[in-house]
Each structure stands twice: as C-alpha cells, then as structure tokens.
Amino acid sequence: MANVVLRNVRKTYPGGVDAIKGVDFEVGDGQFCVLVGPSGCGKSTLLRMVAGLETITSGEIDIGGRVVNQVEPADRDIAMVFQNYALYPHMSVYNNMAYGLRNRGMAKPEIDKRVREAAQILEIGPMLDRKPKQLSGGQRQRVAMGRAIVRQPKVFLFDEPLSNLDAKLRIAMRVEIRKLQRRLSTTSIYVTHDQLEAMTLADILVVMNGGVVEQIGNPLDIYQKPATTFVASFIGAPPMNLTPFKPGEASIAVPGNTGGILGVRPEDLTLTTGTASDGGIRYDLTVEAIERVGAETFVYGSRNGAKEAAAVSSKPGELPPGEIIVRLPGQAAPAIGERIVAVAPRDKLHIFGADGRSRIEL
Amino acid sequence: MVENEGIRRYVAHAILWIGIAIVAFPVYLAFVASTQDNAAIANGQMSLLPGGHFLETYYKTLFVGSSGTTREPVGTMLLNSLIMALSIALGKIFISILSAYAIVFFRFPFRMTVFWIIFITLMLPVEVRIYPTYKIAADLNLLDSYSGLALPLIASATATLLFRQFFMTVPDELMEASRIDGAGPFRFFKDTLLPLSRTNMAALFVILFIYGWNQYLWPLLITTRDDMQTIQVGIRKMIVTSDALTEWPVVMATSILAMLPPVLVVIVMQKLFVRGLVETEK
Numbered sequence: 001m002a003n004v005v006l007r008n009v010r011k012t013y014p015g016g017v018d019a020i021k022g023v024d025f026e027v028g029d030g031q032f033c034v035l036v037g038p039s040g041c042g043k044s045t046l047l048r049m050v051a052g053l054e055t056i057t058s059g060e061i062d063i064g065g066r067v068v069n070q071v072e073p074a075d076r077d078i079a080m081v082f083q084n085y086a087l088y089p090h091m092s093v094y095n096n097m098a099y100g101l102r103n104r105g106m107a108k109p110e111i112d113k114r115v116r117e118a119a120q121i122l123e124i125g126p127m128l129d130r131k132p133k134q135l136s137g138g139q140r141q142r143v144a145m146g147r148a149i150v151r152q153p154k155v156f157l158f159d160e161p162l163s164n165l166d167a168k169l170r171i172a173m174r175v176e177i178r179k180l181q182r183r184l185s186t187t188s189i190y191v192t193h194d195q196l197e198a199m200t201l202a203d204i205l206v207v208m209n210g211g212v213v214e215q216i217g218n219p220l221d222i223y224q225k226p227a228t229t230f231v232a233s234f235i236g237a238p239p240m241n242l243t244p245f246k247p248g249e250a251s252i253a254v255p256g257n258t259g260g261i262l263g264v265r266p267e268d269l270t271l272t273t274g275t276a277s278d279g280g281i282r283y284d285l286t287v288e289a290i291e292r293v294g295a296e297t298f299v300y301g302s303r304n305g306a307k308e309a310a311a312v313s314s315k316p317g318e319l320p321p322g323e324i325i326v327r328l329p330g331q332a333a334p335a336i337g338e339r340i341v342a343v344a345p346r347d348k349l350h351i352f353g354a355d356g357r358s359r360i361e362l
Numbered sequence: 363m364v365e366n367e368g369i370r371r372y373v374a375h376a377i378l379w380i381g382i383a384i385v386a387f388p389v390y391l392a393f394v395a396s397t398q399d400n401a402a403i404a405n406g407q408m409s410l411l412p413g414g415h416f417l418e419t420y421y422k423t424l425f426v427g428s429s430g431t432t433r434e435p436v437g438t439m440l441l442n443s444l445i446m447a448l449s450i451a452l453g454k455i456f457i458s459i460l461s462a463y464a465i466v467f468f469r470f471p472f473r474m475t476v477f478w479i480i481f482i483t484l485m486l487p488v489e490v491r492i493y494p495t496y497k498i499a500a501d502l503n504l505l506d507s508y509s510g511l512a513l514p515l516i517a518s519a520t521a522t523l524l525f526r527q528f529f530m531t532v533p534d535e536l537m538e539a540s541r542i543d544g545a546g547p548f549r550f551f552k553d554t555l556l557p558l559s560r561t562n563m564a565a566l567f568v569i570l571f572i573y574g575w576n577q578y579l580w581p582l583l584i585t586t587r588d589d590m591q592t593i594q595v596g597i598r599k600m601i602v603t604s605d606a607l608t609e610w611p612v613v614m615a616t617s618i619l620a621m622l623p624p625v626l627v628v629i630v631m632q633k634l635f636v637r638g639l640v641e642t643e644k
Contacts (some may be wrong), residue, residue, distance in 0.1 A: 090554075
C-alpha cells in the first residue's frame, strides 16, 4: 500500500526531444489513476518512468515515501501489465506467474499458495499447465494480470492492457480490472488512449497532451468543467462542439467582452423551432449526415453561412470548422439536407479563451 | 487441367527419380567398392553388386589401417574429426550467441562499430587469412593439437548475424517484464533467451557441424602427426600416386564412414532444424 508522487518530472531524450515537460501529480493510497491522451502525448513514457524502464531526466518519483529515481525496476515494488502481455512464451502459465517470485528467492510453498490464489481469483486455474500460445487473448490478459497480482506489489502499472482485445471482451475486462483493484485496493496507474476506458476506471483522471498535463481531477468534474479546449474535445464521445467567436459576436455575454471559443456538448443541444432562451446559443444547421446507434442518434450539421471545412482541423478529436454534432435520444432524426435549429441553454455552455488554454466561467 | 494432372505427376516423379539416381549412384558405387576385393577393382572387373568383403574391409579400415603404410586406422581419424567438428560447432554457437546478445540488448559506446567489424570478417574466411592464422597458431604452440584444429575457426560472423536477427524479433517488453520480475541480464539470457533460441541453435548446430566436419585446408596445415589427422585429410593421403597399389576398398570404406556422421546429425536433428529455419512463433 503506497501513494505515488511525481514532482516536476521531466524526460528529455538524447537528441533533445522533450517527451515529458514537467509533470506533477499525486496518486493517493489505493486510488486508481488513469493517464489518458492521444498517441505520442507521453503517457506511456511517464508510466515507464514510474516503472523504472526509462530514466528520469529531472524531477522526482516517489513511491510510498521513497524516492525511486535510482532504484531498479525489480526493487521498486511495482508490477506492470504490458499491452502485448509480454508473457514468457516457453514457460507454462504457472511458471509465468511464479518466475518473479522465484527470482526473489521466495519459498516454494509460499509461491504455490500465491499462484493458486491468483489463479482462483482470475479463474485461470485449469490453464496453469498450458503455454501462453495455447490461450486466447483474454486468457493471456488474465495471466498477465496474475503475474502482477502474485507479486503483491505496492503499485500496479497498466500500459494499455486492453487494446489488443476485441470490443466486447474489452468491456468485460474493464469491469473486472476495476473490481479486482477495489478488492485488492492496490494503488494503480493505468495508461490508455480510450477516453471511455479512462472515464469508467478512474478515481483520478490525468489528461495529457504533448508532454504536459492538461487537467487532473475526478472524471466527472473534468467532463463537466474541462479546463482547456483540448480536454473538452478529447473527453466525451462524440467530442464537444467548439466554435470560435469574435468579441461582441456571440449572443452570450462574456465577461470582459473578449473573443474566445465556445463549446457545447452534443447531448446538451436540443432541436427546436424557436430561439435560444436565457442567453443560450442557437445554431442554424443543414443536416449533412446521420449516425443511428440504437439508443441515440448523432446528427452532423453544417452551420448555415459558415465556410464549409475551410481547413481540416489539425487537433485530434476536433471537428472540421463549421460542423456541429447534435445527440438526439432514440432513433427519430431529421432527413439529410433538412434545415434544423439546435439550441443549448446558457448554463450548458463552456467558454474558453481564444488560445483554448483557459476556461472562462460565465 | 484435370486430365493432364496424371501425366504431369508421372513426369515430375520421373525427373525426381533421375535426380536421385544421379546423386545416389556414386554413393552406392563407393559402398559396393568398399565390399569388393582390391584385385577385382584394380582389374577393372568390379561387380555392381555388393561383394563379400564387407566386414573384413571395415574392420581393417577402422582399427588396423591400410597395409603398406604406417597410417593410423580410420577410427582415430573419425574421433579427431568428430572432436574438431563438435568443438567448432559448439564453440561458434557459444561465442556468437554471447556477442549477438551484447550487440542487441546492451547500449555501449561503438556498439555499431563492433557490429560492423564482426560483419566485415565475413569477407575474411580461413583461406584468405591462412598465413597470419598459421603464424599465430604456431607461435601459440597450437600445432598438432585439438585447440589448434578448432580455435582459429570458432569466430563466426554468420552465426552472430543469425542470432542478432533472431534477438531483434524478441519483443522489448519481454526483457522489461524480466527486469520487473527481478531477472538481471544473466538470468534473462539463461531463463528466457536461451530457451527461445533452442531451435535456432539446433539449426545452426547442423550447419556448423557439417562446416567443421568438411574442413580440409586448415587441418592439412596445422596437423603433421598422423594421430592428429582428420578423416578428410586421411582419405587424400590413402590414395597413393607412386608405384604402390591404392587399396580402393579401404579408401571407399573411409569415404562412406566420413559421410555417416553428418548424415546422422541431419537425421537426428531434422525436426528441430526445419523448425529453426521456418519458425516465427514467439
């Protein structure tokens, strides 16, 4: 049981590439922390630095009150689950789990007890004598988890452990990982690029982009109050609609009357025939595309008058300019080409500064 | 297409049989000659069927040696060849797997330079560096010794390259998982890399054993004593060019005996050999 503290952690690769540009956060004892961000944002590097597989250029990583910058991975009291499982192909499932314990010189009966216990928790008891290649993806995943559990470490580290599984299994394993972590109440750090996984698993969510932390907090707080436009468009699917506005242009009163970026989530928009009330926002749209997923329907509309797709957005998860997504419950939807009016009330609007780096409270 | 199938198969099989016959006939002839009376061969009246001197000839070849000379019997030569081929094959595997391990898994200054130096030695086989190698072997008192036979041939760029290619396909995560599991570099090598390289090592062993077994030039130079001779050199020395009569049955029996160990190695290790060359499973 331990907390993990990162103090101004930086990573510069030889050659001058800054992968991590100063990260501070703390994961409390028994908490489940999820690092989320697009590919190349440094989340995996950061995790590998906690594991000891990457050196730390500057700053401190503290596990359970001990600065571990110079400590070998094996001595950090951590266990890691890799994306491709990294099981030893020539060893049986039993030996895969027992290997780390044997290297520590643990007594045989104790090893046996721990392996059987983990196998029982993960329901892989009948497979102990098999080789990894005789197992399915989901079973391999369980063995990889088993290898982490038997160590009874202070911290679990997960590096996109579910991304090699099919969609259905991924959801099932996601729930299981959460249950398991609750049951063992071991501090965990989990890396993923899947914002849904991040939202559902995290006690603390750390959103990263370009080697810096964009926002840290409770997942729902982040969803309700994204601190930057990056977080706003990255967390939530489909992403938040973001439209720039000039000073005085918007129908809403912004403190200081400056320009900025207006955000509204697709589910906060409703179709109407009237106008926006209480200082909300109104979009006149032409329906371009419709996605029906059963319980809900996504309507992609282009704003009347806005220049269509003037430039393809370069930021991940962002819509082409001028396009607005509306999420409607159920299956009813307007026809393609139809003109619609979507409105959102004032308290559902998110206002950001023009650079997208700051949130302005209304 | 369908009606042609039968004829095509027959033609293909016929060609294969002809090929086999071309390869196998000389071997068969050698075997037959080794069972004949020397006089019959010298007369040019050799039968194409095995004669009745099989046991006699092979006993003489293995344990007595050809008459008229003071040559060692072939048994000793076989043993010498076996020791040489085994030391070369095992030595090459041992050295090249270690150097490949260093090159692939460790970051040290001039790593790529070292790799290229090893690579360049491919261009310097024994034949090219024969004089300096001989000089060094002589200076180190290695003439007429097993270490002299094997050591200069042990360094192998080919095997190093092969292991390097294989090691590069081993996922980094496996090494990282080992590190987290508390396995240092030696344990990772012993517990993970060696077991995974098993089939590669078997395939290499077959190739290198045959390479070592077939050495001719080097053993010819480095050995002067008859009891250190290898079988490849021995056969040549049995064929007398002066006025004496060459004992062809003994020569042929020696050839057959010289062929057997590589054949045995291939047969015994065939399964592993093929797996080592085609296997991609990790």
